[in-house]
Amino acid sequence: MKHRSMTVMRSGMILVSAALFAGLVWMLWRRIPWAAVRYGILALCAAIYAVVGLWAWYQRRQVELFADDLCETLDALISGRTPEGFHPYEDSLTAKVQGKLLQYFDIMNEGKRQSQRDKETIQGLVSDISHQVKTPIANIRMFTGILLQHELPREKQEQFLSTMEGQVEKLDFLLQSLIKMSRLETGTFTIHMEEANLADTIARAMSTVWAKAEEKEIQLLADCDASFTVRHDPKWTAEALGNILDNAVKYTPAGGSVSVTVRPWQFYTRVDITDTGIGIKKEHYNDVFQRFYRAEEAAAQEGVGLGLYLANGIITRQKGYISVSSKVGKGTTFSVYLLS
Numbered sequence: 001m002k003h004r005s006m007t008v009m010r011s012g013m014i015l016v017s018a019a020l021f022a023g024l025v026w027m028l029w030r031r032i033p034w035a036a037v038r039y040g041i042l043a044l045c046a047a048i049y050a051v052v053g054l055w056a057w058y059q060r061r062q063v064e065l066f067a068d069d070l071c072e073t074l075d076a077l078i079s080g081r082t083p084e085g086f087h088p089y090e091d092s093l094t095a096k097v098q099g100k101l102l103q104y105f106d107i108m109n110e111g112k113r114q115s116q117r118d119k120e121t122i123q124g125l126v127s128d129i130s131h132q133v134k135t136p137i138a139n140i141r142m143f144t145g146i147l148l149q150h151e152l153p154r155e156k157q158e159q160f161l162s163t164m165e166g167q168v169e170k171l172d173f174l175l176q177s178l179i180k181m182s183r184l185e186t187g188t189f190t191i192h193m194e195e196a197n198l199a200d201t202i203a204r205a206m207s208t209v210w211a212k213a214e215e216k217e218i219q220l221l222a223d224c225d226a227s228f229t230v231r232h233d234p235k236w237t238a239e240a241l242g243n244i245l246d247n248a249v250k251y252t253p254a255g256g257s258v259s260v261t262v263r264p265w266q267f268y269t270r271v272d273i274t275d276t277g278i279g280i281k282k283e284h285y286n287d288v289f290q291r292f293y294r295a296e297e298a299a300a301q302e303g304v305g306l307g308l309y310l311a312n313g314i315i316t317r318q319k320g321y322i323s324v325s326s327k328v329g330k331g332t333t334f335s336v337y338l339l340s
């Protein structure tokens with residue numbers, strides 16, 4: 001409807017302008033006495049009118065072609081094809097607009113892909129968490145059922161209650177780890193970098209595993225200059241080192257040893273945590289830093305698979321990194337590099 005009224009308006013304007021032009025020519029015709037001049041002016045006016053008309057027609061044609069190209073480009077992009085005749089490096093208006101449209105569609109598609117990846121991550125996370133939560137909850141349910149329905153001797157009751165306490169602790173540990181993970185991923189935990197004593201941080205981390213190491217008769221050794229300082233966040237670095245030490249003690253058989261050594265380099269300070277444990281296969285060096293990854297060999301030990309993921313996140317937030325080298329059956333070294 002709008003298009004029709006535009007056409008009517010345009011035709012009207014052409015008629016009016018032609019009438020005005022003819023009027024002008026008629027007036028000139030009547031005022032000039034010489035026939036040759038009259039005919040000359042008439043021819044000139046006709047030529048001007050023809051040229052202006054042709055130029056207007058040419059411009060309109062160009063706009064139509066441009067609009068056609070644009071529609072074709074949009075059709076191609078909507079159906080996921082690269083537009084035909086697309087020459088991104090051509091110096092034409094169509095090529096420029098096509099290029100911009102292509103860029104816009106790329107950004108839109110990337111947004112779509114990102115939202116699909118986010119969905120998959122959330123799905124994976126929910127399935128991992130429900131998998132972790134299922135067993136302790138099932139155990140607590142089972143033991144509660146037995147305790148409620150049967151008259152058990154006091155000794156048995158205590159045994160069940162202590163198992164249930166262990167399961168509750170596991171759930172609590174999982175919850176705490178998930179909170180840390182979420183804070184890490186959303187960037188809501190703040191790192192306070194300061195020139196601090198590294199031996200103190202290592203001592204803080206080691207204090208979390210003393211008891212477990214003693215229980216398994218694992219020797220804990222540390223080699224660090226007592227006055228050595230490096231820029232780091234003492235609280236979070238102790239947490240990261242604590243997670244690595246916890247693994248070292250956990251995955252080392254009784255009677256083994258775990259040592260911490262500090263090597264100051266020019267650009268980095270390297271903290272090595274070496275154990276004489278079960279080791280890690282080379283093809284799983286990267287996997288151990290993935291969320292919820294646990295090797296088959298680790299199944300005998302308690303754990304949710306978040307310790308190294310958190311440790312790695314904490315150290316990379318400080319612009320450092322962690323590497324691993326290991327020999328299956330012989331032991332593992334995790335090296336933490338802190339920017340000097």
Ligand code: ATP
Pocket residue numbers: 177243247248251275277278279280288289293294295296297298302303304305306307308309332
């Ligand atoms: P938690 O979340 O309780 O720490 P976890 O110890 O299983 O559980 P991570 O600390 O993230 O999880 O370690 C991931 C996996 O890497 C472990 O399950 C284990 O298979 C392997 N791993 C880590 N450290 C060692 C080590 N020192 N020796 C052998 N395997 C290790």
Ligand code: MG
Pocket residue numbers: 243246247303306307308
């Ligand atoms: Mg661990």
